[in-house]
Structure formats: C-alpha cells, structure tokens
Amino acid sequence: xxxxxxxxxxVVVLAASGxxxxxxxxxxxxxxxxxxxxxxxxxxxxxxxxxxxxxxSSVGLxxxxxxxxxxxxxxxxxxxxxxxxxxAEVFRISRFDSILPAFxxxxxxxxxxxx
Amino acid sequence: MSRTLTLAIxxxxxxxxxxxxxxxxxAETSDIPMRIQQALDLACDEVISNIILHGxxxxxxxxxxxxxxxxxxxxxxxxxxxxxxxxxxxxxxxxPDLESSLEDRAVGGLGVHLVKALVDRCSYDRSRGDxxxxxxxxxxxxxxxxxxxxxx
Numbered sequence: 112x113x114x115x116x117x118x119x120x121x122v123v124v125l126a127a128s129g130x131x132x133x134x135x136x137x138x139x140x141x142x143x144x145x146x147x148x149x150x151x152x153x154x155x156x157x158x159x160x161x162x163x164x165x166x167x168s169s170v171g172l173x174x175x176x177x178x179x180x181x182x183x184x185x186x187x188x189x190x191x192x193x194x195x196x197x198x199a200e201v202f203r204i205s206r207f208d209s210i211l212p213a214f215x216x217x218x219x220x221x222x223x224x225x226x
Numbered sequence: 227m228s229r230t231l232t233l234a235i236x237x238x239x240x241x242x243x244x245x246x247x248x249x250x251x252x253a254e255t256s257d258i259p260m261r262i263q264q265a266l267d268l269a270c271d272e273v274i275s276n277i278i279l280h281g282x283x284x285x286x287x288x289x290x291x292x293x294x295x296x297x298x299x300x301x302x303x304x305x306x307x308x309x310x311x312x313x314x315x316x317x318x319x320x321x322p323d324l325e326s327s328l329e330d331r332a333v334g335g336l337g338v339h340l341v342k343a344l345v346d347r348c349s350y351d352r353s354r355g356d357x358x359x360x361x362x363x364x365x366x367x368x369x370x371x372x373x374x375x376x377x378x
Contacts, residue, residue, distance in 0.1 A: 133275045134243050166264075168271045169337035197264050204343045205322075205336060 113163075114142040122156050122221050123149070128163030131171030140174040147178055152186035156224035160217050162193035167201050179211050192220035228298050229256050235291040237278050246270045249295060249304070256297045262363045265344035266304065269361055272337035273306050273315070281310030281357070297365070305360040313357055314350040316342065 112135035115126045123146055131139050149155045159175065161167075175191065182189040190212040194202060202208045214220035231252040235245050249270050253263045274291065282289050288309065295304040320335035342348060347362040 132243070132271050133239060166267065168268055169340055170275075172336060201268070201340060204340055 112139050112142075114139065116146065119221050120225050121154075122158055122224050124158050124160055124217065124221065126160040126163060130166040131164060131174070132166060132168045133170050136168075136170035136174050139171065140177060143174065143178045147181050147185075147187075150182045150185065150187035150189060154187060156188040157182065157190070158214075158217065158220040158224060159189070159191045160193050160220075161191055161198055162195065162217070164198055165195055167198050169205075172201070172205055172207055175207070175211060188224050190214060190220050190224060192217045228296065230297075231293075231295040233293050233295075235274060235293060237282070237289040237291050239275065239278055242271070242274055242278070245274060249293065252295055253297075253302065256302070258297060258302050258363075258365060262302055262365070265363065266302070266361075268344060269304075269341045272341050273359060273361075276315065276337060277306065277308045277310060277357075281308055281313060283311065286310070300365055301362055302365060303360060303362045305358055307356050307358050309356050312352050314352070315359060316348055316350050 112127065112129040112131055115128075117124050117126070125143065125146060127139065129135065143159075146157060150157045157178075159178075179189050191202075192214040193216055194213065199208075199213070202211075202213060207213075212220075212223075214223065229252075231249070233245065233248060235241070246267060250263055250267050253266050270293075274293075277291055281291075291306070291308045293304055293306050295302070297303070315338045319338040322335040322339045341361065345361045346364050349360050351358050
C-alpha cells in the first residue's frame with residue numbers, strides 16, 4: 112500500500128495503490144492522518160484516489176470512515192474517486208457510497224471539491 | 227473434474243497474507259471465474275482474521291485453524307474450521323448499521339456482512355468441538371447481486 116500526495120488548487124489528492132487489507136490498513140490510516148488536520152471549513156479538501164487500489168476489506172473501509180469522521184467534525188470535505196469495479200462493489204455493499212461521496216473520476220471529484 | 231485443498235492455517239495475523247495467497251492461487255489454478263476469486267480473497271481475509279482476533283480465549287494453548295476447499299464443475303466450496311469458542315458468525319455477528327449517519331455507525335459486523343453478500347450460499351455448524359463455516363459459489367451461476375441478497 113502506498114499513498115502519494117499532490118495538490119490541485121485547494122484539493123489535496125491522495126493517490127492510494129495496492130491492497131488495503133488487514134496487513135496494510137493501519138499503515139493506510141497512519142498515512143492519511145497527517146493530511147486530515149488541514150482539511151477543515153475554508154481550508155483544503157481531500158480526494159482519496161483509489162484507481163490504483165485493487166482490494167479493500169472491512170478494515171480499509173474503517174480507516175476511511177475514521178478519516179471521514181474526523182474531517183466532518185472539522186467541517187471539511189473528503190471524498191473518494193476512481194474506484195476499480197471490485198472496490199466499488201465493496202463500497203456499495205457496505206453502503207459507504209451513501210455517506211462518503213464517491214466520484215467515478217478524479218476530475219469530477221476535484222471539480223466538485225474545488226472551493 | 228474435482229480438486230481439493232486442505233490447509234493448516236497458523237493462528238497469527240502475520241501469516242494471513244500468505245494463507246490468502248495460497249487459497250486464491252488454488253482457485254486461480256482451478257480456473258474459476260474472477261468474480262469468485264475476488265470474493266474468495268475477501269472472504270478469507272474477513273473470516274480468518276475474525277477467527278484469529280476474536281475466536282479464541284487468550285489462554286487457549288491448542289489453537290487450531292484449517293480450511294478445506296474443493297471444486298467441481300459446478301461448485302467451489304471452502305470450509306473454515308477452528309477449535310475456538312462456539313461462534314456462528316452468520317447469526318451471532320453484530321448486524322452492521324448501514325443506514326445511520328457516518329458518525330453514528332457502530333463498528334463491527336461489516337466483514338461478515340461483506341462475506342454474506344459476496345457468496346452464493348453459506349452455512350455454519352458446530353461439531354466435535356469445532357466451528358465449521360462453509361462458503362459456496364456456483365461456478366456457472368449468474369453473478370449474485372447485493373440487491374437479491376439483501377432484499378433491498
């Protein structure tokens with residue numbers, strides 16, 4: 112699992128890759144953590160790009176849930192984008208797509224979250 | 227054609243990735259459809275980690291986990307066997323709250339929910355001191371959908 116950061120205006124894009132499973136979820140969560148503090152009302156927004164992620168299990172969803180919970184408490188905005196079909200299926204089954212905004216493409220996510 | 231795999235699973239999270247890879251490789255070399263391989267991968271992750279993390283009393287010294295996988299032309303089946311505390315994840319795991327807001331969602335039960343949604347059939351029984359959880363996929367079935375399974 113890797114997480115690479117880049118910035119597009121006020122949107123911080125965190126591009127994840129690999130598997131987010133019991134072996135890697137904790138590292139994923141720790142990698143997300145430093146980026147969350149600046150994601151608040153009037154501050155940056157975060158898009159977690161998942162096009163390079165081919166597998167997410169329940170612990171990966173929990174890591175995203177914790178990140179989203181923290182950002183929402185700060186009145187910031189966070190979304191996921193560009194999920195592979197199998198990952199999107201896990202999101203859909205878990206109904207995560209209804210509580211954590213999910214966009215089909217990175218461009219759509221960045222466009223929506225750009226202040 | 228019929229093939230089987232019997233595997234002793236070390237009760238340690240550090241070995242989980244290797245165990246998953248072994249089971250999925252068996253499915254791959256058995257040429258089962260990709261949707262089943264992917265569901266199997268996730269199911270192994272969720273089921274085995276639940277057993278390792280929650281299935282045993284801390285002082286149990288003879289922890290034992292195994293799986294038996296088999297495939298025919300019609301069905302791929304895998305049974306996870308452990309000698310931990312009696313526990314039927316299909317009926318006793320907490321029901322994840324999928325409707326409430328993000329902030330209010332209870333933790334737990336999500337892994338079992340995913341497994342149940344991604345298999346075609348599942349069953350549990352307790353016999354001779356072992357939990358036995360069996361997951362099955364019909365190889366030529368129309369892919370199961372969540373809507374059919376959840377009734378949503």
